[in-house]
Amino acid sequence: MEEKYTKPNGSEGFQVPSDFFEQQKHQLLHKINQGGFSVPKSFFEDQKNLILSRIDAPKKLKVYYNKPIIWIGIAATLFCSGLVGYYVISSPQKQSLQLTNQQIENYLIDTDIDIEIIAQTVSIEDNDLQHILLENINQDDLLIEL
Amino acid sequence: MKEDQEILQQFSTDTGQVKAFEWLLEKYQKPVYWHVRRILISHDDADDVTQNTFIKIWKSLSQFKQESKLYTWIYRIATNESINFINQRKQHQSLEFIESEMLNHLTASNYFDGNDIQRKLQEAILTLPEKQRLVFNLKYFENMKYEEMSEVLETSVGALKASYHLAVKKLSHLFTNEAALKK
Numbered sequence: 001m002e003e004k005y006t007k008p009n010g011s012e013g014f015q016v017p018s019d020f021f022e023q024q025k026h027q028l029l030h031k032i033n034q035g036g037f038s039v040p041k042s043f044f045e046d047q048k049n050l051i052l053s054r055i056d057a058p059k060k061l062k063v064y065y066n067k068p069i070i071w072i073g074i075a076a077t078l079f080c081s082g083l084v085g086y087y088v089i090s091s092p093q094k095q096s097l098q099l100t101n102q103q104i105e106n107y108l109i110d111t112d113i114d115i116e117i118i119a120q121t122v123s124i125e126d127n128d129l130q131h132i133l134l135e136n137i138n139q140d141d142l143l144i145e146l
Numbered sequence: 147m148k149e150d151q152e153i154l155q156q157f158s159t160d161t162g163q164v165k166a167f168e169w170l171l172e173k174y175q176k177p178v179y180w181h182v183r184r185i186l187i188s189h190d191d192a193d194d195v196t197q198n199t200f201i202k203i204w205k206s207l208s209q210f211k212q213e214s215k216l217y218t219w220i221y222r223i224a225t226n227e228s229i230n231f232i233n234q235r236k237q238h239q240s241l242e243f244i245e246s247e248m249l250n251h252l253t254a255s256n257y258f259d260g261n262d263i264q265r266k267l268q269e270a271i272l273t274l275p276e277k278q279r280l281v282f283n284l285k286y287f288e289n290m291k292y293e294e295m296s297e298v299l300e301t302s303v304g305a306l307k308a309s310y311h312l313a314v315k316k317l318s319h320l321f322t323n324e325a326a327l328k329k
């Protein structure tokens with residue numbers, strides 16, 4: 001598409017795209033209004049999807065496990081207590097924790113938070129933990145009741 | 147972008163809650179994030195608190211009685227979540243440490259691309275007491291009316307005007323002193 005140019009008053013012959021000043025004003029105002037802060041590319045879209053996935057969850061998942069897999073208990077305690085829970089999955093740099101048991105274990109070991117190990121039944125209301133459990137736990141060790 | 151009333155009406159229907167929440171997100175996600183970000187400075191912290199804010203909104207929207215505007219109700223939740231976040235940190239860390247970390251985010255963060263003046267202004271705002279910071283940010287960056295701010299911060303209009311006046315005075319002093327030192 002051919003771009004339209006104009007010669008504004010005082011331009012002394014120089015031309016600018018016809019919507020240049022409007023665009024520039026918009027960009028400057030935007031930047032000034034945010035006070036100089038910026039965000040990663042596509043951040044708002046990712047965040048919106050994350051929020052929607054968090055509200056679009058079954059209300060409760062009960063997990064019973066046969067073997068004392070310590071990290072499940074640790075993770076569940078942290079999630080349920082709200083100390084780490086959503087934080088583990090919501091910070092972009094920590095999302096990789098969802099990938100393997102080992103990574104989650106390493107992360108949990110690195111925290112200084114007092115840990116209570118849940119040995120028998122865990123009641124979980126956090127969709128994100130459900131996700132981690134379903135993705136990472138050996139299904140033979142678990143009886144999952146939705 | 148939907149009007150607040152339309153969002154609330156949609157939310158009150160049996161099947162329209164998620165749709166209404168999507169509209170609400172579309173309208174308020176960015177303003178809330180920027181508001182929280184100006185309080186917490188760190189992008190990751192602002193991300194977490196913004197998410198929590200909207201989860202809280204989702205859970206309590208059905209109890210919203212429309213005694214205030216939806217806009218100020220949302221900002222009140224976001225503000226309280228941000229302050230609670232700082233208070234939780236204060237239980238484990240000193241205020242000096244938290245403030246120095248915030249300052250560090252302004253100088254070392256990948257997600258601050260303001261110019262020198264914007265950085266200096268943010269650094270100066272960080273020296274203000276918490277209430278004055280909140281008032282200054284809402285007035286200066288968001289151009290919020292005192293009456294609306296009064297609903298958000300649950301403080302009288304008179305007290306808010308005094309806070310803003312004091313904040314501007316302190317910031318002016320800071321910049322004037324800095325200019326004098328440079329001469």
